[in-house]
Each structure stands twice: as C-alpha cells, then as structure tokens.
Amino acid sequence: xVQLVESGGGLVQPGGSLRLSCxxxxxxxxxxxxxxxxxxxxxxxxxxxxxxxxxxTIYGDPVKGRYTASRDNIKNTLFLQIDSLKPEDTAVYxxxxxxxxxxxxxxxxxxxxxxxxxx
Numbered sequence: 001x002v003q004l005v006e007s008g009g010g011l012v013q014p015g016g017s018l019r020l021s022c023x024x025x026x027x028x029x030x031x032x033x034x035x036x037x038x039x040x041x042x043x044x045x046x047x048x049x050x051x052x053x054x055x056x057t058i059y060g061d062p063v064k065g066r067y068t069a070s071r072d073n074i075k076n077t078l079f080l081q082i083d084s085l086k087p088e089d090t091a092v093y094x095x096x097x098x099x100x101x102x103x104x105x106x107x108x109x110x111x112x113x114x115x116x117x118x119x
Contacts (some may be wrong), residue, residue, distance in 0.1 A: 001109045002026040004095045009113035018083050020113055022078040022095030030073035033098035035106065036080050038091035038115075048093070051078065052103070062088075085117045 008020040016019040022034070036048035049069040057069045068081040078095055092112040099107035 002006070002097065003107055004097060004110035006093060006095050006110045007112035008077050009093060010113045011116045011118065012085050013086060013119050014087060014113075015101060016117075017083045018115060019114075020080040020082070020093055022080075024076045024078065024095070024097070027097070029076040034078045034105065035096045035098065036069060036078075036108075037094045037096050037106075038092035039094070039112075040088070043091075046091070047070055049080065051100075064114065076080060082115070085115075087117050089115060091115060 002003050003025045005023045006020060008018060012018055017067040024033045032048060033052050033108045035047055035050040038048050039045050048062045048063055049057050049067060051071055055071055059067060066084050068077045082089060092114045094112045095110040097108040099105045
C-alpha cells in the first residue's frame, strides 16, 4: 500500500522559512520521480517541483530561487525547503509519486500539509 504523509506546514510570518517533509512507504522510493504540488484557494493546482531519483530537481517558475527540493533515499523522505516565504505561498502542499511509463504523471498523492503565510 503506497503511503505519502506530508508534514511540516503551519502558520509562518512573511520572510520566514519552512521545511516540509513527505514520508513515503509501500514502494521503492529511490526508483521514482517525486513532486510537490500546491493548491491555493481560488488558484487551483500548481506544480512546484519535480525531483528525480538522484536528487536533481526542476522547479515551476513561481517558486524558482526560494524553494529547494531534495530527497533522502535511505529514509524514504522527500523534502521541500521554502525560504523568504510570501503570502502567495499560502496553499496546501501535496507530495506526489510519479507513475511508471514514458511520460510523467502522478498516480498517488498525499493528503497534504497546509502552509499559511501571514503576519
């Protein structure tokens, strides 16, 4: 049974930092591309980052420069470090597992961890 459990979200002041975690189980974590996706009220789903098995990451334009995704394949955990938080970072952040095949798609999501950036 694939499980993805996000944690680390909360209420943070603008300019602060957070590190989100996604604990993965039920599959060979190191073999799969992993992503972060977020959803803000009224804005829909937005791609944040995608990290391959070796830890190389590509980012969506809105988060470039302030977000850093990484992974620990021994601990089966995906991370997202967010620095210089802005109110527009407010969203529910989801960890997502890629499916298998020749193109990228998501086959499992976690339940999400909410991030609220406010003074």
